[in-house]
Amino acid sequence: DAKTTxxxxxxxxxxxxxxxxxxxxxxxxxxxxxxxxxLPSQGPEYVIHGLTSNVNNRMASLAIAEDRKSSTLIxxxxxxxxxxxxxxxxxxxxAGNMLTFGxxxxxxxxx
Amino acid sequence: DGGITxxxxxxxxxxxxxxxxxxxxxxxHDAMYWYRQDPGQGxxxxxxxxxxxxxxxxxxxxxxxxSREKKESFPLTVTSAQKNPTAFYLCASSSQPSSGGQxxxxxTRLTVL
Numbered sequence: 254d255a256k257t258t259x260x261x262x263x264x265x266x267x268x269x270x271x272x273x274x275x276x277x278x279x280x281x282x283x284x285x286x287x288x289x290x291x292l293p294s295q296g297p298e299y300v301i302h303g304l305t306s307n308v309n310n311r312m313a314s315l316a317i318a319e320d321r322k323s324s325t326l327i328x329x330x331x332x333x334x335x336x337x338x339x340x341x342x343x344x345x346x347x348a349g350n351m352l353t354f355g356x357x358x359x360x361x362x363x364x
Numbered sequence: 365d366g367g368i369t370x371x372x373x374x375x376x377x378x379x380x381x382x383x384x385x386x387x388x389x390x391x392x393h394d395a396m397y398w399y400r401q402d403p404g405q406g407x408x409x410x411x412x413x414x415x416x417x418x419x420x421x422x423x424x425x426x427x428x429x430x431s432r433e434k435k436e437s438f439p440l441t442v443t444s445a446q447k448n449p450t451a452f453y454l455c456a457s458s459s460q461p462s463s464g465g466q467x468x469x470x471x472t473r474l475t476v477l
Contacts, residue, residue: 287465296454296468297407340406352466353423354399354406 256280256343262359265331273326273358275341280321287344287352288315288326290337297340297354300326336362367391368469370455375474377449385440385472387455394459396438397466400424401452410453413438442474449476 258276265271277286285304289297301308301315303324308315314327328335340357368389377383389396395414399407409422413432427446432438438457442449452473456466 289465294452294471294473296456296471297466299465299467302465351409351412353409356406 256353257341257355259339259341259355259358261356262361264361264363265328267333267362267364268330271328271331271335271360271362273328273339273341273360274323275325276323277341277343278322280343281345283345285344286315286317286321286324287342288313289340289342289354290335291340291357292337300339302344331360331362333362333364336360368455368457368467370453370469370472373470373472375472377474377476379476380444382444383442383449383474385442385453385455385474387438387440387469388436389438389455389457389467389469390436391457391459391467392435393457393467394435395457396432397456397458398422398428398430398438398440399454399456401454401471407454410440449474 256279285302287302288300290300291297301313303315303317316325338357338359340354342352344352371386397412398410401407408424410428411419411422411430413419416435419430419432429441452471454471455469458466
């Protein structure tokens with residue numbers, strides 16, 4: 254079973270920021286938080302990951318709560334190409350980089 | 365260019381036939397994975413391999429088999445014992461040990477008629 258919970262769907266307007274929430278209340282000290290996204294009929298694409306500190310890369314930012322029981326993926330300016338299913342995954346570093354995918358959040362971007 | 369290739373993109377088979385899906389990577393990754401995805405659902409792990417000549421069952425291994433004779437290759441066989449084989453199959457790889465990402469192939473959509 255997936256260890257994270259996410260809203261089934263969210264909507265955003267083009268060129269506005271998007272905040273995608275994720276709860277991972279059972280996370281252990283060595284578990285990383287990974288985000289992937291998947292466009293229709295394609296394989297998932299790695300977005301970002303983090304452990305404790307907030308992380309930024311060219312695609313997105315990841316804000317991790319101080320107690321690590323939740324996190325938020327931030328897309329700073331949504332584009333139509335960002336419309337996808339976003340998966341938040343609690344991954345164990347010590348388990349061979351095993352990832353368990355849940356249902357994800359379907360992000361719809363309106364022009 | 366480095367990456368993962370899966371072939372073919374679409375595959376059709378008759379019920380009762382075994383079929384082997386190809387997955388090749390040139391990323392020099394130690395670990396490789398096979399996932400299954402059904403419409404509107406997340407990915408479920410079938411098998412994974414952390415090193416050549418070794419692999420472990422994932423959450424839904426029944427009716428599937430794999431081999432890992434070379435670092436670059438991790439073929440998946442869908443046997444006739446798999447009750448509902450029609451699905452989208454995704455292969456991935458990652459460096460090991462790693463806290464980073466898995467790189468996914470484009471997937472193979474298998475339809476059993």
